[in-house]
Amino acid sequence: MSSPRREIVSSRPRSAWRSVVLAAGAAMALAVVPSSALAVGETLNVWQTGGSGSSGLTPQTDVRLGSPARGTYNVEVDDSKVTQTVDGGFGASFTDSSAYLLMRLKASNPSGYSTLMNKIFGTAAADGIGLRFWRVPMTSSDFTAARSHWTSRDSSGSPFALSAQDTGRIIPVIRDALAINPNLRIMASPWSAPGWMKSNGSMICNTGSGNSTLLPAHYQDWADYFVSWIRAYESNGIPIWGVSAQNEPGYCPNNYPGMTWTPAAEGAWVANYLRPSLTRAGLSKQILGFDHNWEFFANPLALMNGSAASFDGLAWHCYDNPSDPAAMTKLRNLFPTKSVYETECSSDTTPTDIIRYGTADMTLKSVQNWAQGVITWNLALDQTGGPQLGGCVGCVGLITIDSATSAVTLRNNYFQLGQISKFVAPGARHIASTVDAHGIVTAAFKNPDGQEVLVAHNTNATSTSFTVSWNGRGSFNYTLPSRGTVTFRGTVPAATSLPATPAAGRTFKFVSRTSGKPFGVSGASTANGARVVQWLDNSDWDQQWRLVDAGGGYWNLINRNSGLGLDNGGTSTDGVQMQQWAVVGTGNFNQQWQITAASSGYYRIVNRTSGKSLDVRDGSLAEDAAIQQWTTYSGEPNQEFQLVPTS
CATH class of the missing domain: 2.60.40.1180 (Golgi alpha-mannosidase II)
Incomplete structure (x- = not known):
């Protein structure tokens, strides 16, 4: 098959909005449920x-x-x-900028600080949101209150010691948070090793000569730094759940700390230095790889292909407008034993040009794409979006603390995130619901x-x-x-569990292993020849197909919305997009399909005329991507679909 590529998301036609009232009336009845199983009147x-x-x-x-x-x-x-x-839960980040503002608030208004902290970390107050999944930069980041960049050890051979930023701001704020909720989950991520360990001698990544990297001679020094940093924080009462190997290893900023890794180098360093060093130190910590944007799919794929055994899971960020959280599903379905977390996103309700998703939108879609926890970026910033040394333009915290008056404003995204974090308890399981x-x-x-x-x-x-x-x-x-x-x-009575195996009369959504999206008919058309495409699950009937026995081990797939059948146009050519067409009797051979088990829980759908498999064109994650036929390749995820029963 051709190599995966990204496609621009296109708009799907929508009918005009229709106003409805809070009641039980509707346009069409669902499948009949025995009256004894109904939950009518449940509140x-x-x-x-x-x-x-x-x-x-x-x-x-x-x-x-x-x-x-x-x-x-x-x-x-x-x-x-x-x-x-959802073992991680939801939260934000203890950046130095956030801790600086919070400690100033504590000094000027102790009762106001206490009230705010109880709202952030507790749930007893009406606007308390119980955030419990947190990220801490291990060294200076783009959101640092100091004028200079810092690490906890800045010269070769000097003994490890926490910085004044750690001991004077970050650790005290975290300890106050743990006093409210001792079960916080805290992970750490480095932006850069100390300059003396790096190829350009600076914590700034690009000082004029492009990407800077960790010098191989200091691979062990950097792993030892992780051990010392974790021990130092834990000796101060801050339990560290895990680390990522590097924040945004594919990006090299020129005005704040950063350090680049190729997937091969990151994987080798974790396997040969970081993992063994943590083990020798008796530190059983989760190690997450990548920690960068959804759109850069090739990098985490290479990382997992080369070094999956060295990582417990992958961390992801939301930035850059083309980013699609379906990338997490694509990787998770290739490496199903690895954990998935969204670990940085700075957004408000209305997306910006570099951030496609608002806070609630991003969080919900992350969970729908296997995220076990979601972390936003800064907990608190001032009225200018600082203190900041460079980087994220227009990024906002969950909270604004005025740098002059210390007045506190709970921002829109605080409440948007709280709509989830306040009500989803530790240990909650994600259950199915319509994605969009x-x-x-x-x-x-x-x-x-x-x-x-x-x-x-x-x-x-x-x-x-x-x-x-x-x-x-x-x-x-x-x-x-x-x-x-x-x-x-x-509390609602449980749903009836339906079989997920092919059988006559059953109706299914066919969900791509690659994208996690079902295929349906473009624009919900009822016309012969309408294109078959993948789209976010929207619970429309054009995404549902009823199986009709066509004999000889083949099926007609009849669209629930149009009543027309899935059809390959009578051709045997690779790359031809599928369509719908009226089926007479059991139809022509080009309307008959064999559904056979592929990898665990997935099926391959093969046309009787061409002998070729249904396939997501170019392995795309995009809405409106064509469902085509292609020569069958064993183990090809673009050709595998999950049968999700609807009736």
Whole structure:
């Protein structure tokens, strides 16, 4: 097959928004559920944050489930489909800039500081959001209050010692946080080794001669630094859960610390120096690789192909507009035993040109793409977005602390993140829900106490109404303002588990192993010849296909929306895009498909005429990417699909 490439996401036609009221009425009935299994009358608690952060985390009127029904835009929750445990939770970063502002607040207004810290780390207050997954820069980063860059040891041969920034600001703030919640999960990431260990003699990455790297002669020194830093923090009462090998190893800034690694070099250093050094020191810590943007898929792929055994998982960032969190699914499905975390994103509700996703949107889509935890960037910045030495332009913290008055403002993204972190308990499992119902982005969870949580965020420019069907037991309608986020929580009877194996009369979504996205009919067309493409799961019926026995071990795949069959156009050429076409009887051979088991949990779909497999063109992650046929290759993930039963 041709090599993977990125495609620009295109717009999909949408019909006009339709207004609905909070009730159980709908346009079309769902599959019949026995009355004894219905949850009609069950109550769900509701909290909402407006698009500008107004009315943050405000309780709303409870909703009651009515009879199962569908509307124009549909969100479906299904707790029979359970994926990852959200073991990390949600949080932000203890940068030096954040710690500097918080310690100034503590000095000038101790009670205000205490109140703020309880809101951030506790959940008892109405606007307390219980953040528990945290990242600490091991050395100076782009968000540093000092005028100079620093590490904890700055000259060759000197004994290790924590810096004044560590002992005077960062550690005291973290200790205050641990006093509120002693179960915080804390990871550390370095921006640069000390200058004396590097090829250019500076912590700044690009000092005029391009990329700077760690000198091989100091590979062991840098691994020893990790050991000393972890021991020093832990001796100060700060438990360190894990580390990443390097922050953004593929980026070389010219105005703040950084250090580049090739995937091969990073993997070899972790395998031969960092991992053995931690082991000898008796430090059992998670080691995450990559720690960079979703769009640079080739680098983490090379890292895992060469050194998967040396890493516990991968860390990812959200930056650059083309970035797609589906990259996490693509890697996870190739290396399913490795953990997945989103570890840096600085965004507010309205995306900027370098950050495609707002805070709630990014967090929910990260969870939908296997993230076990999500960390945003700075916890707190001042009114100018500082203190800052360079780097992220327009980045904001969750909180603004005025540098002159120490006045505190809880920003919109504080509340947007809190709509998730406050209600998703430690140990929660991610359960299935519609990824993106025409701008309503969601994720759902089952807490250890049995309560279920659905969080929905409206990415549209206008208020949008949608229908929620919960476990097939009942439904309700809701209208969410533009850029607003809503959380529903309650106890609903479990969904019926449906078989995920091919059988006549069953209806499935066919979800790509590569992208995690199902294929459907472009624009939900009902016309002969309409193109078949992949798209974010939106619970529309054009993404569902009913199996009809065509005899001889073959199936017709009949689209639930159009009633037309999946068709290859009668050609045997590689690269031809699939279409839908009317099926008469059991159809022509080009409308008949063999569905055979491939790798664990996935299937290959082969056309009877061509003998070629359905395939996501170029291994794309993009919406509207063509579903084509291609010569079958064993083990090719672009040709493997998960059968997700819908009825």
